Amino acid sequence: MTEALLTLSGVHTHIGEYHILQGVDLAVPRGGLTVLLGRNGAGKSTTLRTIIGLWKPSRGNIRFAGRDIGGMATPSIAQGGIAYVPESMAVFSALTVRENLYLAARSGPMDTARLEWIFSFFPALKKFWNHPAGNLSGGQKQMVAIARAIIEPRELLLVDEPTKGLAPAIIQSLAEAFRQLKDSNTTVLLVEQNFNFVRRLGDSVAVMDDGRIVHAGAMAELAQDRSLQERLLGLALDSHQ
Amino acid sequence: MSDTTLPAVPRDIAPMLLVPALMLAMLPFVGSLPTWATLTVAGLAMGMMIFIMSSGLTLVFGLMDVLNFGHGAFVSVGAFAATLVLAPMRGWMEADSLLANLGALGLAVLLAMLVTAILGWAFERLIVMPVYGQHLKQILITMGGMIVVEQLIGVLWGPEHVPMPLPTALRGSILLGDFAIEKYRLLAVAVGLVVFVALVLVLNRTKLGLLIRAGVENGEMVEALGYRIRRLFVAVFAAGSALAGLGGVMWGLYKETLTASMGAEVMVMVFITVIIGGLGSVSGCFIGALLMALATNYTGFLAPKLALVSHIVLMIAVLLWRPAGLMRK
Numbered sequence: 428m429t430e431a432l433l434t435l436s437g438v439h440t441h442i443g444e445y446h447i448l449q450g451v452d453l454a455v456p457r458g459g460l461t462v463l464l465g466r467n468g469a470g471k472s473t474t475l476r477t478i479i480g481l482w483k484p485s486r487g488n489i490r491f492a493g494r495d496i497g498g499m500a501t502p503s504i505a506q507g508g509i510a511y512v513p514e515s516m517a518v519f520s521a522l523t524v525r526e527n528l529y530l531a532a533r534s535g536p537m538d539t540a541r542l543e544w545i546f547s548f549f550p551a552l553k554k555f556w557n558h559p560a561g562n563l564s565g566g567q568k569q570m571v572a573i574a575r576a577i578i579e580p581r582e583l584l585l586v587d588e589p590t591k592g593l594a595p596a597i598i599q600s601l602a603e604a605f606r607q608l609k610d611s612n613t614t615v616l617l618v619e620q621n622f623n624f625v626r627r628l629g630d631s632v633a634v635m636d637d638g639r640i641v642h643a644g645a646m647a648e649l650a651q652d653r654s655l656q657e658r659l660l661g662l663a664l665d666s667h668q
Numbered sequence: 669m670s671d672t673t674l675p676a677v678p679r680d681i682a683p684m685l686l687v688p689a690l691m692l693a694m695l696p697f698v699g700s701l702p703t704w705a706t707l708t709v710a711g712l713a714m715g716m717m718i719f720i721m722s723s724g725l726t727l728v729f730g731l732m733d734v735l736n737f738g739h740g741a742f743v744s745v746g747a748f749a750a751t752l753v754l755a756p757m758r759g760w761m762e763a764d765s766l767l768a769n770l771g772a773l774g775l776a777v778l779l780a781m782l783v784t785a786i787l788g789w790a791f792e793r794l795i796v797m798p799v800y801g802q803h804l805k806q807i808l809i810t811m812g813g814m815i816v817v818e819q820l821i822g823v824l825w826g827p828e829h830v831p832m833p834l835p836t837a838l839r840g841s842i843l844l845g846d847f848a849i850e851k852y853r854l855l856a857v858a859v860g861l862v863v864f865v866a867l868v869l870v871l872n873r874t875k876l877g878l879l880i881r882a883g884v885e886n887g888e889m890v891e892a893l894g895y896r897i898r899r900l901f902v903a904v905f906a907a908g909s910a911l912a913g914l915g916g917v918m919w920g921l922y923k924e925t926l927t928a929s930m931g932a933e934v935m936v937m938v939f940i941t942v943i944i945g946g947l948g949s950v951s952g953c954f955i956g957a958l959l960m961a962l963a964t965n966y967t968g969f970l971a972p973k974l975a976l977v978s979h980i981v982l983m984i985a986v987l988l989w990r991p992a993g994l995m996r997k
């Protein structure tokens with residue numbers, strides 16, 4: 428069994444008076460792509476935001492690479508090797524593509540070889556290198572957001588619904604990027620609602636409902652089990668193909 | 669993925685044209701070229717001083733979302749702190765040497781900026797930090813902080829007006845044909861331009877500047893990239909306070925007299941400048957300050973009874989055109 432890089436044990440998160448995460452137990456194996464599925468409002472985004480420290484867990488443990496990171500400040504968690512791509516993309520629109528990536532390269536100048544590697548699956552970034560990120564299309568902004576997260580090697584990449592609202596051609600580019608990330612042995616925790624996008628990418632999967640993990644296992648198992656999909660996700664894969 | 673080339677990035681030049689447009693538009697109304705030149709230089713000098721006082725506040729507004737109604741305290745403290753240098757160096761100030769005059773002024777400015785930076789740091793730690801995200805409390809507590817600082821100035825310097833005469837070499841005017849331009853106003857324009865260029869360079873050419881601009885847009889994401897934005901907040905707050913201190917020295921020399929409430933008195937102009945420019949925009953603040961000062965001067969000359977409302981009319985006109993301010997996207 429692959430060692431878990433990230434483990435959440437009984438994690439509860441309150442946002443104001445709302446009890447969003449109600450005891451999340453999740454293990455993200457090192458080196459693979461884990462998909463977090465679930466309907467809207469199930470707590471997927473809150474789980475990512477709790478891991479990166481933007482929400483503080485009110486109970487439970489979060490361990491990353493053997494260290495307890497629950498309750499740590501966001502910058503410390505990020506410096507420890509976790510990168511985060513929020514659902515909103517959150518590119519700095521007044522800054523150019525180059526400046527967005529330059530800020531993310533904390534340890535010094537950007538690595539040219541790594542930059543070329545990113546350009547290999549996101550060529551638009553090279554083309555619009557000196558353009559303000561705010562002028563880009565939604566798909567190109569998503570590329571900036573992901574490139575920003577991987578401009579330096581990180582142990583774990585948290586990505587929140589990267590395909591939301593994007594055209595199929597751009598989704599294919601993103602799929603290629605995630606394949607390359609898997610090949611580079613980067614661990615990814617990917618929140619998605621687009622099951623077709625993740626069923627071939629994911630190694631493992633967890634399904635959330637009402638702030639809890641209600642299923643965890645291999646993606647191949649869920650992809651082949653139509654009744655399980657219908658029970659957990661309320662969808663029949665055939666109708667989405 | 670779209671393979672089409674993006675259109676050229678449009679440069680937003682309309683706000684930049686407003687200042688020269690206003691200056692030129694007023695020439696026929698003023699009539700006399702020398703009078704127009706005097707009014708214009710006076711307006712530019714006043715605008716530069718307002719810009720210096722406002723620039724820190726706009727960054728604090730934009731980056732930290734803090735409504736600091738106590739910003740005027742730093743203006744007053746800066747001016748009064750300068751007197752600690754200028755009084756004992758009266759000999760240098762009254763010497764006929766420009767170098768000696770500027771030397772004394774430079775030391776006074778350094779002390780004023782140091783004192784206000786430290787005060788700003790303490791103000792952020794003690795007064796602002798507990799009320800982040802709570803605008804009403806921010807207004808109340810920062811106004812309270814300003815009142816406390818004003819009273820402390822009264823305790824230390826007494827209730828009387830404190831004179832702050834111009835140094836000898838900066839008194840009087842330079843005559844250029846029929847134009848008479850006050851020397852100190854030229855210095856104010858030069859200092860304002862230096863501050864503006866320095867701020868623009870820092871914000872656009874350094875990683876610190878990029879972080880500040882990114883933080884103005886999305887502080888949470890800056891933290892998620894691994895930067896401690898709280899430290900950045902404090903540094904910007906202290907730097908903004910130091911700029912207000914510099915503005916206080918310039919304003920004090922312009923008025924040649926200091927009162928503990930001088931900072932509070934300029935706060936209306938400072939807030940209008942920040943709002944006109946667009947929260948967080950240094951360039952917008954620069955244009956807004958010049959527009960407001962020029963409008964005040966021209967209106968004061970052409971229709972004195974309307975001078976007091978010219979700020980408000982200008983703000984309404986700008987916000988009707990660009991509701992988020994001149995340079996705020």
